[in-house]
Amino acid sequence: MFLQLSTWPEVEAYLKTSTACLIPIGSTEQHGPNGFIGTDALCPQLLAKGIAEETGCLVAPTLSIGMAQHHLGFAGSITLRPTTLIAVVQDVVNSLARHGFDRFYFLNGHGGNIASVTAAFSEIYAESSLGTADSNRQPLMCKLKNWWDVPSVGAISKRRFGGAEGSHATCSEVSLTYYGWPEHQKRVPLSPEIAPTGPIYDAADYRRRFPDGRIGSNPALASVEAGEELYKAAVKELSADYLGFARSGEQPL
Numbered sequence: 177m178f179l180q181l182s183t184w185p186e187v188e189a190y191l192k193t194s195t196a197c198l199i200p201i202g203s204t205e206q207h208g209p210n211g212f213i214g215t216d217a218l219c220p221q222l223l224a225k226g227i228a229e230e231t232g233c234l235v236a237p238t239l240s241i242g243m244a245q246h247h248l249g250f251a252g253s254i255t256l257r258p259t260t261l262i263a264v265v266q267d268v269v270n271s272l273a274r275h276g277f278d279r280f281y282f283l284n285g286h287g288g289n290i291a292s293v294t295a296a297f298s299e300i301y302a303e304s305s306l307g308t309a310d311s312n313r314q315p316l317m318c319k320l321k322n323w324w325d326v327p328s329v330g331a332i333s334k335r336r337f338g339g340a341e342g343s344h345a346t347c348s349e350v351s352l353t354y355y356g357w358p359e360h361q362k363r364v365p366l367s368p369e370i371a372p373t374g375p376i377y378d379a380a381d382y383r384r385r386f387p388d389g390r391i392g393s394n395p396a397l398a399s400v401e402a403g404e405e406l407y408k409a410a411v412k413e414l415s416a417d418y419l420g421f422a423r424s425g426e427q428p429l
Contacts, residue, residue, distance in 0.1 A: 342393020
């Protein structure tokens with residue numbers, strides 16, 4: 177069930193059966209010469225569709241712009257400030273909480289979001305702890321899950337790509353988007369085959385260290401076949417994880 181394709185009476189009916197929802201969150205940033213700029217949002221969006229089919233959960237609109245300031249040296253990248261992303265997450269949660277949702281499962285596709293989203297959760301909990309939340313707001317529970325942390329995903333990535341997986345513009349994330357949108361695959365020469373590794377600072381420093389945008393990866397190895405395997409494994413494990421979170425007691429802890 178997708179919030180954007182539902183009517184308000186359908187959402188009210190859903191809330192009689194579950195007060196949990198899934199919120200895909202990602203980023204709009206470069207992913208090297210052959211990865212989509214929308215990769216980090218497209219991956220959780222695609223997986224959310226499979227999870228919804230498996231569990232019947234309600235999927236909120238994808239938060240497709242994240243904290244990606246270090247990618248601004250590459251054309252097309254867009255970022256929110258950390259404080260802006262914190263505010264966006266708070267507003268989304270508080271909006272849905274007003275209607276009766278109390279469990280929020282954020283399926284994340286971008287490592288740069290982790291600190292800000294975690295901080296947003298702390299702000300949300302502080303509203304309850306300090307008594308500044310609306311008096312009629314129930315206790316809330318939030319969870320952030322990175323899709324690449326699923327054990328079976330890691331095993332597939334290691335078997336298929338080994339040391340060429342990297343940490344940005346990875347073989348796995350590019351494969352997953354190629355599976356979802358095969359008509360948009362890109363095949364371009366990459367030099368060196370495996371990109372260098374190193375720290376991340378501001379946008380100018382990033383562009384100097386990693387001139388084509390990749391970090392430690394060779395996404396020329398990405399394929400639709402690998403993406404399909406990753407998709408099926410991730411959906412299976414994430415569906416179980418979502419249901420465990422959604423059903424964790426009568427009231428949030």
